[in-house]
Amino acid sequence: MEGMLRFSEERFSKAFYYSPHSLSLCYLDSGKFIDANDSCLKMHGYSRDEFIGRSTLDLNLWVDMDERAKYLKDIKEKGFAHNHEVRNYKKSGEIFVALSSGVVIDLNGEQCLFVLKSDITELRQYQREISRLDRLNLISEMAAGIAHELRNPMTTVRGFLQILGQKERYIQDREHFNLMIDELDRANSIITEFLSLAKNKVVDFKKQNLNTIIKAIFPLIQADAMVTANYINIKLEKIPELLLDEKEIRQLIFNLVRNALEAMPPDEYLTIKSYLDGSEVVLSIQDRGIGIPLDILDKLGTPFFTTKDNGTGLGLAICYSIANRHNAKIEVKTSPEGTTFYVRFKISA
Template identity: 30%
Template sequence: DQTVGQLKIGQKGHGWIILGDGTLLYHPTQPSMIGRNIYTDEKQCFQCHRSFNAERYILSQKTTTGYQIYISPEKEQKLISYSVFKVTDIDWYLCFSIPISEIFSTMEKSAKLHSLIIISIFLVMLLFFAIYYYMNIKSVRAEEKLRYYSYLDNIIESIIAKLVVLDKNYNILLCNTSYAKLLKKPKNEIIGRNFFEICPQRFEEYRKSLSEIINKAFKGQHGSIMGYPLYVDGELRYHHIVINPFVINNEVQGAVIVCDDITEEIMLREEIERYANELERLVEERTKQLQIEKEKLDIIMQTIDSGICIINDKGDILWMNKKMEDLIRERKSNNLCDLFWQIGDCIVKDVPTQFVAKFMLNGKLHYMQCQVTPFKAEDGETRYIALIQDITALRQMEEKIAQSEKLSALARLAAGLAHEIGNPLTSISSYVQVLKDHVTDEFSIQALDVILKHIQRISYIIRNISNFSKPYKGELVPTDILEVLQSSLELVKFDKRMKGINVKVECREIPRVLVDPNQLNQVFINIILNAIDAMPNGGELIVRCKVDDDWVLISFTDTGVGIPQDVLPFIFDPFFTTKEKGTGFGLSVSYSIIKNFGGDILVESEVGKGSTFTIKLPVLKEA
């Protein structure tokens, strides 16, 4: 204000300053407009101007000097002369406005003198502002450098890590307080010294590697050393050293070394590594144990003679062992409830269940016991583990025990029955024979014959009952089964029921057994005749012999009508028969005989395909 305000041109001319963005920086006659912008149409900005077109035109030009004419609100033409200069990268416009009439008047009085004065003023002003701009810029740059160096020094001193800057002769140009504390020297005694002369290094091999990385930094390369040993207060400490090129004006002038103490980190890392190795050893050991246990469990699961599977709440099998795979292979279903469809819903939610169901496997009826137990899986869902056991043999054993108990009870009943019926029947038979000798009419004779015939049938049944109640154990002698079998076949081959029956014998030399040959012959004939009765339209009877461990197995397989599954459990019961004229004692007596020999009779049958009766006898242990 003191400088520009004193600059006037003529009586009414004056100077003012405006910035390149249109902001009025100084105006001697309109102080209220200072700080306002000519691009905003504010009312108080038009007290001395009708418009700012002239000023806006000046700001739009790229020239550093010039002039423009405009008309004031007093309708007076004025001339604006301007000059442009920069202050901290901002365009400042120094403008002088004067009425044109005053210019013409002055020019008429002393055109030449005033022209020189105006030019002189312009030159002085331009020189003044040039000097002002230069001094201002120099001052700003100096302040920025001081601020920058202050920031840089504070940053370097704030770093906990040790920092040192070297020139290409390994002389120290700069270091921070942390590095000075390491050397236990003030910084002024360190600056200018050779780095390797004062570095607390006792290991020559590390000094060599450090020198190589510093030399690479002189060539513009970066490098680092992890775990570099340095002695601090007589204690060996490990450091992480990072070395970078020291670049000024795109030229490498030396190297910047940053050294950070990582002793605790290395010790922690070593401790972690030790724990990790120990943990790895324990994990490996535990993994081996778990693997062994898993292998044991797998062996148990895969070799156990029971089906084991894991199912969801719908009965779908999610996992199974080999036995379970064998069970479902023929049924071609992967749902437990479908496998045991006859029992209905096989799963009760979250409740253990157990049931026994019939199961057809390889054409044979099996009894399966299934236990279903719920458990929580890792995902929180309820799963079920099912154990399926084939209890057919147990059922057969139970049936045999029941059969033995029934036979024992029936034997006691038969003994009393044979005694009570046998004596009166003998008397009746005697009187019938006496009557036959005394009657002469045809009807009486025929009637007595019928009575006698039925008495004989009753006597036959009574004898069978008596034999059943007090079975004759016979004389057990070492016996050749093939001889007994051949004898039995010879006896039945003349039976008229053998017509159309093809008999095949597949027996080789087999060990002898300890039996009564006559009773064994009775059993063979009984089973052969039953097989013949099952083939009324002819067929084939195959007799096979084999040795299984300490047992001799003689099987009779026919191609007859077969035995229904619901009948099989009762075929060895006394009085049970499917024949119109059968007594129901053939198989029951045969079963008792074989049991007395220490053996067993097994039956397999399928309706429409035939039956197989297998006699199982222990091998004679001969000295």
């Protein structure tokens, strides 16, 4: 019997330490970790010495304390919690999404909590991307038709306003006419941006190097940074040529850089990188702002959604459309220390 028990303990120990899933054990009352496998330590970004003997509160793991309260409510009322979707901080401050299940067990007369976690961050990002593309496709189908119908009457109105503004009897109203013309021009520029969302927009693909485009627009990016009293770092590695529409890639970089600069306080560095990652060329733009709130993160790239007083909400939507036309993918990683946008281009065969 003793031999069977020892064998069972050995099997549990191997299953615990070598499991690809995050497994941990903590005291129920204090929440302090008794043990954790390597998958758990890697998921959270801590060494064993940093993790064991501390609680989730000590480590500041919980992003949302309401999620913690619901999780503990199930543990106390049922003795277990099953597949709670939770958001946790890594040691680096990066947020990840996990499915967490826990069960109360007795360990040498002490009540403990055995926890299993699976990282579903990539799955949720993929689902967000599919949803975002669906929204973009719907709006892009509307864009071409609506833009044409709006532009025709606006052009007519603008023409008559110019004629009326030149007549002597309306000289006292000329300032008002000019204001109306300016507003029509502004509306027209928004329509032009709106048309950039159209998935059937004509693009001029040519084999060229992303680094060449970045270097060409670097002086303009530096000028933008000077306006916000910030600095630009570029770290460009050797990368292969891609099929790119230069005008569109310029617009994508400008939009991402300007968003990043607006997110940062003065005297900070924005870093632009290009590098090879397997079969992809990656453009990354990293700011040193305060991060993107979770409720806004899910809405990034939604046309006309903006948190700016004077924004149209089309800048990021256009970036996602450009990436889509280039068969590229945009990923976002955010933390209280800043946000990084990754644009991943597949290398042409």
